[in-house]
Amino acid sequence: MDSPVDLFLKWPLVRQILGRKDGTGLESMSDKTRALHARIDDAKVARSICPYCGVGCGQLIYHKNGKLVSIEGDPESPISQGNLCPKGAASFQLLTHSRRELKVKYRAPRAKSWSEISLDRAMSMVADRIWESRKRTFIHEQDGVVLNRTKAIAHLGGATLDNEENYLIKKLFAGGLGMVCISNQARI
């Protein structure tokens, strides 16, 4: 701990005057300023891709101790060469802003508000709903034609998801459950 006198002598103004400088130079820098460096200096980096539009800009995701530190453009990307648009530039905030949901929310029929349930319970409830709806609505055969499907459960979404996730969705929902109402933002 600095003594008050030390603190006083470190005061930039005093240093400037004692150093007979014009008050604009490096001698006026505070300890904090002198110690400044980029916070990504000692961070780990994951190589990633921007989640917004279809350009596919390269991103470098800097993280330290399991926490995100910064997200920047990847200069080595042959497409984006280190650049991002405002959305890509905001993708650190996308993952860290205060309105992000972090818990499962559940709304019972006719309820006027959300209630909290555990992730595990929610998963089991969703599995039950799918199972029951499928059982109720599955059509094996119609007019002598094998259909093996249900039209009463729908899936929507995919263009913001990963290829591997979409692969699992189609495999389970179509190949396993016989759902045909599967759609996303894209149109072929």
Next chain:
Amino acid sequence: MPGLGTSFGRGGATTAQQDLANADCILIEGSSMAEAHPVGFRWVMKAKEKGATIIHVDPRFSRTSALADIWVPIRAGTDIAFLGGLVRHVLTEEKFFREYVVHYTNASCILREDFRDTEDNGDAYFSGWNEAERFYDPKTWAYEGEDNLSFPRRDLSLQHPRCVFQKLKRHFSRYTPQMVAKVCGIPPELFLQVADHLTSCSGPEKTAAICYAVGWTQHSKGVQIIRTAAILQLLLGNIGRPGGGILALRGHASIQGSTDIPTLYDILPGYLNMPSASKDEHSLGDHLKKNTKPTGLWANYPKYYISLLKAYYGARATKENDYGYDWMPKITGDHSFFEFLYDMLDGKMEGMLVMGQNPAVGAQNARLERKALARLQWLVVRDLVEVETASFWYDSPEIERGELKTEEIETEVFLFPVAGHAEKEGSFTQTQRLVQWREKAVDPPGESRSESWFMHQLAKRLIAKAHASNDPLDEPLRALDWWYPEDEHGEPKMEAVLAEINGWKISSEPAPNESIFRYGVEAQLDGFNDLKDDGSTACGCWIYSGIFPSDGKNKALARESRDYLGHGWGFAWPADRRIIYNRASAAPDGSPWSERKKLVWWDAPNESWTGYDVPDFQKDKPPNYQPNGHREGLAAQPGDAPFILHEDGLAWLHVPKGLQDGPMPTHFEALESPMHNALYPRDTNPVVDWFTRATNRFAPPNDPRFPYILTTYRLTEHHTAGGMSRFLPHLAELQPEMFVELSRELATELGIKNGDDVCVVNLRAAIGARALVSRRLRPLHFDGRIIHQVAMPFHWGSAGPLRGDVANDLMAISGEPNVTIMETKALVCNIVPGKLPRGPAYLPFLNKYASQAGPENLHPEQPAPGAPEGGKHQSGHGQHGTSE
């Protein structure tokens, strides 16, 4: 997009964004690239710096127009007329690239004698039209002679009266500059400037590129708009060459990926078709017979299909049980989003899972969508934030207006928080078919999980239920090969899924369970050429094969770009080809068209194709190769046929098979338009699906209640329905409020000042917005008649820190015949000065300006409710791929 698919063979963008830097001219139309794809636009600016001319054709002077050399204002929805005018200009002025057109396109192919063009018929129809059922039988569109398209009779002089070239010339003969002026509102002088730039920048020494986005796709004839652009680029010889091509700009990180590996109803990974319940598809054998083409790459359809079934059902898929073909659900028509939305409204849908999409804001006729959500028994929403789709039951305009009551809504809602892009690993496929892997940086916070975790944990629960049941209908679940190793959080290893997508050789001994390679790394396939139709290979998506091959290296994660096309960085399907159809970058004899535009050429001493890209051609097939009796597969195609997905190896100026609404494009007005069709005696695309309902009405042509054309666009600062942008302070502050842009002239006419509150009204809804008055919109002149256009973004809703009305409330549901896409880029509206009445006062206001009475089919060309609609006939367009 079948527009690209039927023209060239694949539905993906033909080129790479960075290759735009090599263009001598770039036409951007149906896209505001600088705004919606800013970083891609850097390559347009690079081209400009190098001297290229940048042309932007758009109803609105946007940030793209601001940087272009030429801005051409156009009446929204008239792109076919404009592009058709260019096609006619190229043909009549003899500006086409003759050698390219003669050898690489089907210009020389002779059509059947019974084919009738719109010009032959003198109306708006081609031969094969069935008025009662509202669909085309495309039989007469084919080539003369044998039924298949593999060996067409050709006239290389292009003189035969029934050759495609002559038919095309005749078809577009009415698209004169005067007609362009009359339809598009573009003066002939301006039109000719564009034509001169494009034609002078095409040929052996030069190339021009075209960029488009949803400004072309989201129309009732979107596919045919893109078809017209494809015809233009083929005539100019700009496909498969550096600085040329058609760049489809996709709006989401993995739009291309979500059709390659689809979450769509009618296709399976790699553009294989879903089994259908139609009579000729009762067995796997029938399905393969129907979908396999004798010549070209699609001759391998059975290899791709059986390998996919092996990936789905593993050891349970055997030759004896048709590899599990029966377990797959069968489709019986259109099961796309709009169809099932109506099922939801009618209470036929029990449950829905929504992942990373926000239909309460993003779906067309969003009022209907929100009401439909209230009819579900259960709803699962997975998103980063509480989007409107999750909160509709207590916070929506319908609740505010008393149309829905919270305490009466039975829907059970689950909102799951999800992992963001840095919190999980996996791959996106971006706009130029490039698959790029993301490493995981940190764990997702709280209870948020990835979609793969959700699907995996759900699958485990459901498969366990199936094993506990002995219901034969649960057999597909029991048979499903759900083998994925997990990490310590119960998350399946994503590289294991990628390994399955790549495909492997099946041996008797699976590798130890924790390995990401089911049969060991050496069993991984090196490409789709290794696939077999005897059940000895499995492959989750044949076009991605080679992405995770037997060297054990995840090519999607490759990060060492070696050249401007980015080889060494990611993996571009197919087979890492960056500019597809690149055989066309060389002359028929295999030499480059010019030194300046060389890309891939025949290296005679080494008897191999070589160059700056991976050849999109059999590497050792010489340019002078002739099939000489070979009747199957690629061997049946000659050495100068660059479009190997098509049976004949040629690009299709005239599409003999695969489109619902005609082999050549014809201009039709938007479903809602203030004008009649000046080109044909019919206003609208006859095959379109109107989704006729009282709550989804269309205004008749020239309806005086709705005199203005309305078009929509994306702002740079926001993303689609806003879930990934409106909630972020750094983006929210940039565009905090819904607005509508209108011209000074219209504002004066209506007594509106900049910043005033106004209502935008049409038959579906009324919404409030701030008026942004600017010179960026211009009244268009048509023979003395003035038509005003207004434009608005669509990113707001009731959730989050910003509140704004939903532009999509105004959009009608409609289905383009080939892909069931809606028309959001050209419709009509009225502008009423003042604030929109909220709450119960809303419906009377809407009724005052847009009476909700009268028949459901107000438009004279709209079929009566219950009558056959267009777009319901399966096209088999699956083989022609992507997208938005």
Next chain:
Amino acid sequence: MIGEGIQSTNQRRHSFVEDRVEVGFFTDPTVCIGCKACEVACKEWNDVPDDGYTWTGNSYDNTGHLGASTWRHVLFVEQDQQKGKQVVGTHSLGKDGDDDPFRWIFLSDVCKHCENAGCLEACPTGSIVRTEVGSVLVQNDVCNGCGYCVVSCPFGVIDRRPEPLPDAGGAFKCTFCYDRQKSGLTPACAKVCPTESIVFGRLDDVRALARKRVETLRASGYDDAQIYDPTETSVGGIHALFLLLGEAEAYGLPPKPEIPTIYLKSSWSAAAVAALGAVLAVGAAFAFFA
């Protein structure tokens, strides 16, 4: 230059701080697409709060002007005149009608980091300093929020941050990403810029680039292209050069910026001595009570 990838001065690592090299920005509106990535990247890196959600109705610009919470600001300028030889609709066809000329220009404004900086000279606490690379830096751990700098800036750049924002009361402006520069990184705004409208580099280099760019543009029909680099006035030159089409006033830039403190400069030492007296008294008091 677009296409240089990791060799671009906006991307490559440098040692300008260590080498004490004067750096600069050159901002070119003829390639700016008005995307505001610079504004966002600046805020993300420097943890600058949002500036409020107010729709202005002024073109597409809703952040308005530079201030304590907007350190890069993209101006949207709409003018009824032609840009270079750009064809906008039908006006250039020599026909009658209402399609007279129009242009829409985007310019990313930023602190000029003046050679003679009004803010720095007015600062009574020594909070504002000049760094090794010639940039002007506010040290917020020192700033007492007196606001003298605010009135002394000839460009109206620096401002105090209002309540209830974090660090309210203190004066803020562009730091030239001094922390990044010390680590050899380029400023966030230049790094992110999709069309390289913002170029970061050695001051001499960006000045030369600016001259060359003006020549190129003039030769291709941009008759009103000029460089904004006021070296002849009391600010004595700046570290953030701009290319302008037309007059400076249209961009809110003073054609001849002067620093209000210029006449006081000679008496700085006197002022300092006077201040020292007060300071010593305060310091003594602290020492006494400690």
